[in-house]
Amino acid sequence: MSLSVPVGSADPVDPAHPVTLDRREGPYGEVVLRRRGEHHEIIANGCFLMDTSDGRSERLLIDAAHEALRAAGRERPSLLIGGLGVGFSLAHASVNPQWRHIAVVEREQAIIDWHLSGPLGRFSASALADPRSVILRTDLLTHLRETEVRYDALCLDIDNGPDWTVTEDNETLYSPAGLALCQRGLTPGGVLAVWSAQPSPAFEETLRNAGFTGVRTEEIQVARGVPDVVHLAVRSA
Numbered sequence: 470m471s472l473s474v475p476v477g478s479a480d481p482v483d484p485a486h487p488v489t490l491d492r493r494e495g496p497y498g499e500v501v502l503r504r505r506g507e508h509h510e511i512i513a514n515g516c517f518l519m520d521t522s523d524g525r526s527e528r529l530l531i532d533a534a535h536e537a538l539r540a541a542g543r544e545r546p547s548l549l550i551g552g553l554g555v556g557f558s559l560a561h562a563s564v565n566p567q568w569r570h571i572a573v574v575e576r577e578q579a580i581i582d583w584h585l586s587g588p589l590g591r592f593s594a595s596a597l598a599d600p601r602s603v604i605l606r607t608d609l610l611t612h613l614r615e616t617e618v619r620y621d622a623l624c625l626d627i628d629n630g631p632d633w634t635v636t637e638d639n640e641t642l643y644s645p646a647g648l649a650l651c652q653r654g655l656t657p658g659g660v661l662a663v664w665s666a667q668p669s670p671a672f673e674e675t676l677r678n679a680g681f682t683g684v685r686t687e688e689i690q691v692a693r694g695v696p697d698v699v700h701l702a703v704r705s706a
Contacts, residue, residue, distance in 0.1 A: 490588065493579040497636050500579045502587070509588060511555065511580065513635045519554050519626075521592065526664055526689050526697045527557035527626060533687055533699050534622040534662040535565065541658055541703075545569040546621030549654065551609045553580050556593030558626055563596035571601050572620070576608045610642060613650040622660045623651055630665030631672040631700075643672060648679040655704040663700040676702045 487505040498514040510520035538546045548568050550558050553575035562571050583589040628634040631643035641647045651661050676684045681702035688696040
């Protein structure tokens with residue numbers, strides 16, 4: 470794959486003028502990779518998804534799940550990450566030797582390409598070279614429905630949150646039916662962690678109604694606006 474800056478595009482070091490590096494039409498809509506100054510950002514169906522400017526949210530997502538498992542006495546757990554994104558979650562998980570196995574589900578071939586042979590590789594190359602890591606090109610719910618593998622932690626960083634999905638079909642993931650599949654994919658006592666751009670009391674209630682226990686929300690402070698959050702829940706043992 471070749472990524473090139475279009476002729477006549479703005480100065481790539483000017484953060485006020487983002488440069489489009491690649492644009493793809495896929496089965497779930499359009500995905501775009503842009504460079505803004507020194508950083509890269511992913512746009513899905515015209516909606517800003519994430520960028521490489523700050524990975525605190527992604528690190529908390531992984532660490533919160535691991536800490537919950539550690540507190541429960543779970544050693545050498547396995548991890549499934551929903552969404553490859555810019556690779557921060559995968560990269561952070563890979564530096565922790567306690568994770569026994571790290572799988573990432575990503576349904577957009579473009580995003581995988583940007584990591585394997587594009588500019589996002591600098592964030593994920595060492596993690597992808599880790600023998601514990603694997604990328605699964607499929608839809609998350611399809612994987613959870615079809616696999617017989619059970620994970621100790623399931624960390625979701627697919628949308629801007631349960632109340633702000635990138636595509637309408639993603640809403641199923643946060644519904645009772647989708648959460649039932651998340652439970653199916655977890656070991657007893659396994660942890661579900663869901664990143665969100667804003668708190669969602671309604672989603673917390675949905676988690677409880679779906680049979681999850683220990684439902685709580687951790688905040689990540691941001692420069693402006695409401696904090697990002699990670700919703701945490703535990704599958705009953």
